[in-house]
Amino acid sequence: MSTTTPTARIFSSDNAAGTSPEIIEAVARAASGHAMPYGADDSTAAVRRRLGDIFECEVDVLLVSTGSAANALSLAALTPPWGSVLCHRDSHINNDECGAPEFYTAGAKLVPLGGDDAKIDPRELRAAGRHKAGDVHSVEPSVVSVTQATETGAVYTLDEIRTLGSIAEDAGLRLHMDGARFAGAVASLGRTPAELTWRAGVDLLSFGATKNGTMTADAIVVFDRSLTAELAFRAKRAGQLASKMRFHAAQLDAYLTDDLWLHNATHANAMAARLQEGLKGIPEVGLLGAADANILFCRLPQQVTEGLLADGYAFYHDRWEPGVVRFVTSFATTPQDVDHLLQAVSRHAA
Numbered sequence: 001m002s003t004t005t006p007t008a009r010i011f012s013s014d015n016a017a018g019t020s021p022e023i024i025e026a027v028a029r030a031a032s033g034h035a036m037p038y039g040a041d042d043s044t045a046a047v048r049r050r051l052g053d054i055f056e057c058e059v060d061v062l063l064v065s066t067g068s069a070a071n072a073l074s075l076a077a078l079t080p081p082w083g084s085v086l087c088h089r090d091s092h093i094n095n096d097e098c099g100a101p102e103f104y105t106a107g108a109k110l111v112p113l114g115g116d117d118a119k120i121d122p123r124e125l126r127a128a129g130r131h132k133a134g135d136v137h138s139v140e141p142s143v144v145s146v147t148q149a150t151e152t153g154a155v156y157t158l159d160e161i162r163t164l165g166s167i168a169e170d171a172g173l174r175l176h177m178d179g180a181r182f183a184g185a186v187a188s189l190g191r192t193p194a195e196l197t198w199r200a201g202v203d204l205l206s207f208g209a210t211k212n213g214t215m216t217a218d219a220i221v222v223f224d225r226s227l228t229a230e231l232a233f234r235a236k237r238a239g240q241l242a243s244k245m246r247f248h249a250a251q252l253d254a255y256l257t258d259d260l261w262l263h264n265a266t267h268a269n270a271m272a273a274r275l276q277e278g279l280k281g282i283p284e285v286g287l288l289g290a291a292d293a294n295i296l297f298c299r300l301p302q303q304v305t306e307g308l309l310a311d312g313y314a315f316y317h318d319r320w321e322p323g324v325v326r327f328v329t330s331f332a333t334t335p336q337d338v339d340h341l342l343q344a345v346s347r348h349a350a
Ligand SMILES: Cc1ncc(COP(=O)(O)O)c(C=O)c1O
Pocket: 065, 066, 067, 068, 069, 071, 092, 093, 147, 150, 151, 178, 180, 181, 210
């Protein structure tokens, strides 16, 4: 993909979007003066307080620079090296993290499970959660990792999360949530962050932010605070304890101020809904799966895909099955961007 593709035509990923102006301003403010390093600054403390308010409980927070780091460090704290991580076969940890979860856990095994819309099927989880438990010849089922919103743009309902949480609890498994798009899920469901996480049994949340407005900062939200000390050592050892943590913190602080995180996610979701509505009216397009948040999958005729690419649109296609295309919207997508894309699809379909 050319780096000169006009912004309005990039639907490949939400991390192609820029940064919210409020966050840039916060970083600029943080640049003047001195602050204590390695997370001992006031902004880092403020982020922890804000997340405590948002999640309605005492939390600890580790600020990291990527979602993969948040996932791998979290999983490492939740499983022994001889354990297994039960996840969906389409999950980012299973497909897109270059083995970081296996590496950081010192060899735990990822066990991929099925389920529609990249949501873990509860029956499969129930079986896998007890499979060869206590048998030294096998890995020990240790942790379940769910992605909210999922990699295909669906959102687990509150009941679905609770069901998986209670299966995990019954089997003695810990629960991790990859929330790279957690804001989108909260905006879509209208349920509280607390209900969707620790009240349903989540021990650690990878709280994504870079896809939804920050520049370089994500977080691990620690609900089971007995894990904090270990996570702190692991983060330093992984090179994730930034000396100038105040810049990560400034980003997250602004992101959480005045519900910017929810405004951005609500907008990104609305842009995907607008796209979905428009595509419904084009008979040559086949919508696939649920688009509850900001990711939409559909089937396009070859000439439409080729026409869009020739127009300079950037999006993933033919990675899953021939003809299957993924469009991702973001906080920076405008209604005009969506409408222009829809016009282009109609034109090439005609
Ligand atoms: C579901 C999911 N989890 C985690 C990540 C984090 O990725 P990164 O390490 O690129 O920040 C992504 C990014 O695409 C993702 O889609």
